[in-house]
Amino acid sequence: MQKVRLGRTNLEVTRWGLGGIPLSTIMSGNTEEVINQVIHTALDYGITIIDTSRGYMDSETLIGEVMKTRRSDCVLASKTMSREKDAAMADIEESLQQLQTDRIELYQIHALRPYEVATVMGEEGALKALRRAQEQGMIKYIGLTSHHLDVLIDLIKTGEFDTVMFPFNVIEREAETTLIPLANEHDIGTIVMKPLGGGAIRNIVKAFKFFNNYPVDLILNGVANIAECKENLAAAESRDQLTPDELVSFEDEVSFLGKDFCRRCSYCEPCPNDIQIPFMIHVFWQMVHDKTYEELPVEKQEMGKNSMIWFQACEECGKCEERCPYDLPTIKRKQELLELFSNR
Numbered sequence: 001m002q003k004v005r006l007g008r009t010n011l012e013v014t015r016w017g018l019g020g021i022p023l024s025t026i027m028s029g030n031t032e033e034v035i036n037q038v039i040h041t042a043l044d045y046g047i048t049i050i051d052t053s054r055g056y057m058d059s060e061t062l063i064g065e066v067m068k069t070r071r072s073d074c075v076l077a078s079k080t081m082s083r084e085k086d087a088a089m090a091d092i093e094e095s096l097q098q099l100q101t102d103r104i105e106l107y108q109i110h111a112l113r114p115y116e117v118a119t120v121m122g123e124e125g126a127l128k129a130l131r132r133a134q135e136q137g138m139i140k141y142i143g144l145t146s147h148h149l150d151v152l153i154d155l156i157k158t159g160e161f162d163t164v165m166f167p168f169n170v171i172e173r174e175a176e177t178t179l180i181p182l183a184n185e186h187d188i189g190t191i192v193m194k195p196l197g198g199g200a201i202r203n204i205v206k207a208f209k210f211f212n213n214y215p216v217d218l219i220l221n222g223v224a225n226i227a228e229c230k231e232n233l234a235a236a237e238s239r240d241q242l243t244p245d246e247l248v249s250f251e252d253e254v255s256f257l258g259k260d261f262c263r264r265c266s267y268c269e270p271c272p273n274d275i276q277i278p279f280m281i282h283v284f285w286q287m288v289h290d291k292t293y294e295e296l297p298v299e300k301q302e303m304g305k306n307s308m309i310w311f312q313a314c315e316e317c318g319k320c321e322e323r324c325p326y327d328l329p330t331i332k333r334k335q336e337l338l339e340l341f342s343n344r
Contacts, residue, residue: 001046001237004217007189009141009162011105013049013075016208016236018042019193019222020052020078024059027266028224029276032062039066041229043073051191051220052099053079053110054091055267060098067100076101079110079145080126083119088126092133106163107133108143111267111325114151127160145193147325149179156188163189165220169197170210170250171257180216190216197254198263206250208235209242260328261286268320268330273313277320277330280310285333293340304341311338 001014022028023035030038039050043066052059060078067076076099080091088109095104109126120126133139143163146152152164156179164183168175172194183190192211201207211219219236223229242250262282271277284307288300296304311334320330 001048001233002239003048006106006191006217007163007183008187009106009189011049011075011141011189013218014047015217015219016047016233017049017051017077017191017218017220018047019220020050020056020059020063021264021266022222022224023050023052023062024057025062026057027059027269030224032065034225035062036066037226038223038229039063040070041226042223042233043070045229045233047233048073049075049077049218051077051079051106053081054095055079055081055110060095064098064100071101075105077106077108077143078104079108079143080130081110082129083116083126085124085126085129088129089133092129092138096138103137103140105140106143107139107141108145108163108165110145112144112146112148112151112155113325114148117151117155121155121158121160143189143191145191149174152179153182156182156186159186161188163191165191165193167194167263168192168214168216169195169201169207170247171197171201171254171259176214180214184215189218191218191220192216193220194263194265195219195221197257197261198265200257200261200263201254203250203253204232204235205238206242206246206253208232209238209240209246210250212239212241213247260326262328263326265325267323267325268328271314271320272317273315275310275313280307281330281334281337282328285337288340289333289336293344301341301344304337305344307337308341311341 003012004015006013078095080088082088082091130142141162144161145165166175196207223232262278264278268277314334316331
């Protein structure tokens with residue numbers, strides 16, 4: 001597996017890393033046994049970095065169980081959603097405990113939005129906690145993740161962050177002319193999230209070849225099972241680039257997705273009524289929204305009727321829409337599903 005230097009951290013990691021969202025029984029629906037097998041499979045193959053977050057439910061805990069015996073095999077990265085100093089420090093301490101380690105190589109401020117920047121960068125902000133933890137040897141490097149490129153661009157210029165993580169794939173390419181060149185100029189490690197658009201991009205071979213056309217360091221991808229893990233690892237080994245004709249063909253393949261598809265990041269959760277929003281609302285809506293009930297295959301009809309209890313459970317509180325980094329119209333889509341499957 002190809003190794004890369006992660007910007008000025010000088011950490012040498014595999015160019016493909018294991019993402020932590022599917023490494024949670026709550027967020028993926030997988031068992032602890034399957035998640036354990038996925039982590040061991042990736043490490044056995046030679047993957048040397050795993051990224052998780054305090055926000056990924058029990059992901060840190062399950063990774064920590066593997067770290068009891070495999071800590072020396074990988075670099076660990078985690079994140080805090082807290083914006084203030086004391087809460088962020090508590091998150092770092094909890095991450096260390098759950099990951100069963102005495103130091104985390106990369107700790108990141110997670111999913112920063114524009115209106116939160118002043119708080120995070122202020123005297124009582126989360127960055128102060130990360131700096132203190134760094135001084136105390138609890139973490140080694142400090143990173144930042146965001147779905148807002150303008151936030152990342154502004155904060156790269158402060159010199160406070162060693163890495164930046166951002167969405168980038170054949171559909172979401174805004175970073176290629178702005179963020180990526182700037183990060184490289186400042187020797188900031190570049191970490192790609194959503195390389196397959198949260199699973200919506202199905203041509204894995206072309207997806208990984210796409211990244212070989214760009215000077216990005218680390219590509220993080222979550223996998224749900226061992227078969228997916230092996231399939232992704234095989235594709236990630238390629239160092240071939242997409243030809244211009246292949247890129248055009250690839251763009252045509254994914255054009256039907258548009259820009260407003262669900263990346264299954266699960267930031268919309270938890271739902272107060274336990275609705276698994278990405279799958280029960282957005283992914284299912286993508287499957288059926290352009291068809292009448294009669295046009296749907298029987299299995300989709302049954303799926304919709306069985307999901308009515310969840311569509312009806314939605315109280316339209318709007319919390320999911322506030323959290324969604326892509327501003328997806330969750331309530332509107334739920335209403336359309338409710339109408340499609342009512343009285344069936």
